[in-house]
Amino acid sequence: MNFNFRKATTLDTAEIWTIIQQAIVRRKNDGSQQWQDGYPNEDVIKQDIEKGIGYVITLDNILAGYAAILFNDEPAYEQLKGTWLTNGDFVVVHRVAISDDYLGKGLAQKIFLFTEDLAVNNNIFSIKVDTNFDNIPMLKILEKLGYTYCGEVTFRGSIRNAFEKIVPSS
Numbered sequence: 001m002n003f004n005f006r007k008a009t010t011l012d013t014a015e016i017w018t019i020i021q022q023a024i025v026r027r028k029n030d031g032s033q034q035w036q037d038g039y040p041n042e043d044v045i046k047q048d049i050e051k052g053i054g055y056v057i058t059l060d061n062i063l064a065g066y067a068a069i070l071f072n073d074e075p076a077y078e079q080l081k082g083t084w085l086t087n088g089d090f091v092v093v094h095r096v097a098i099s100d101d102y103l104g105k106g107l108a109q110k111i112f113l114f115t116e117d118l119a120v121n122n123n124i125f126s127i128k129v130d131t132n133f134d135n136i137p138m139l140k141i142l143e144k145l146g147y148t149y150c151g152e153v154t155f156r157g158s159i160r161n162a163f164e165k166i167v168p169s170s
Contacts, residue, residue: 008054034132082151
């Protein structure tokens, strides 16, 4: 299997939106409140791509997953109820979603590993992420990949668990 991680283009929008919709349904079926309030929506994905923060993972050239990756840009993280491990530059991972057709293949983990490479290539050694307390699949991924729970942040009135990982330089 040949994996590729690249910036999303406007040509990817429809496929990304399908994957996001699948993930919204999965969250609901898992009993999670995350992504059940009309967010993310197609406009958010279009804005991600326009801003150059949308990324896709492909498997043998087939779009299989999506994430938004931001550099030093998450105002909610300034209001953390807790303590971050670091206070310098950081990368944020948002909106991780995998196609129903590719679940169970470790692609979400691969997105995080590609993100670590992206961060280190930009001389950034901190990755921050948040998720709902009831998003069990993501909580398990973060634990497996060595993320540390740092406290809580609030998005759109909803409290999220916040995590950070310090990435070793190569």
